[in-house]
Amino acid sequence: MTRNEEAERQRFNWPALRDLAAVVTVLVIVKQSLLPFTQLYAGPASTLSAMVLATILLRRRGSAWSGLGFRWPTS
DSSP states (O other): OHHHHHHHHOOOOHHHHHHHHHHHHHHHHHHHTTTTTTTTHHHHHHHHHHHHHHHHHHHHOOOOOGGGGGOOOOO
């Protein structure tokens, strides 16, 4: 393995970490803000909002959920 290949392999993907932090932050903020009002819908609302943000971030990078391995069943 050449030195360039090793450096490329060890380089950390900071934008991916930023996107992950944004999704987790939205998940926690939405859930914590809804818990005083409703415990029944706080979980689903926070999950839905985090999924919407993740979809927007994926589309912005030119990818989709299928690029991560999620596909509709072939039934």
